[in-house]
Amino acid sequence: MKILPQTFYNRSALKVAQDLLGCFIVKKRNGKMEKYKIVETESYNGVKDLACHASKGMTKRNEVMFGPAGFFYVYFTYGMHYMLNIVTGEAGDPSAVLIRSVEPVSYIANRTSLISDQAKLETNGPAKLTKKLDVNKGFYGLPAYEKKYGLWIEEREEELKISHIKKTTRVGVDYAGDYKYKKWRFYIQDNKFVSKK
């Protein structure tokens, strides 16, 4: 139940993306805590990474990525979807980790429940989880290491073996030249909430 400090994020996006697997997003809503285990992430690694929004330089949209680590980078795409990222690395190193899928803890605690199949459909994709968690542009630039804004990240409660972390190419970045082949997407092996095989 320990919140991850800002220093956790002040490392390469590659490391942070893998270390976030098994950690929890906590949402405070109507006075109650909702916990979601992070099961799938992608890392976007600075100006050289052609799939990273920062590769085209700093704009009003992506400026938070150029600042210090530990802040939410939320953007709107396809005319209807919000994406949730957390800024990583030193200030001046515009990198971030995209949260792609989460698993509700209510599901973990009750795996045999019949409602689980329905629950699975709600958070197994980057746009679906932002909808479920009511994440929008209002979270842009807010810290992920403080509780007062009602959305934060907590550390793992159990060990995650390195061998259970799968590494594949990122989704939807065919335009990124050689960087489309980088295996910078990570997910927990065999987890049912991962967005696609």
Add this chain to the structure above:
DNA sequence: TTCGCGATGGCCT
């Protein structure tokens, strides 16, 4: 089972 495509709007050139 996989596939093709439309919805929909902010941002960049």
Add this chain to the structure above:
DNA sequence: GGCCATCGCGAAA
């Protein structure tokens, strides 16, 4: 004006 770090539906197989 074109491009998207997506999703869900309906058709084809």
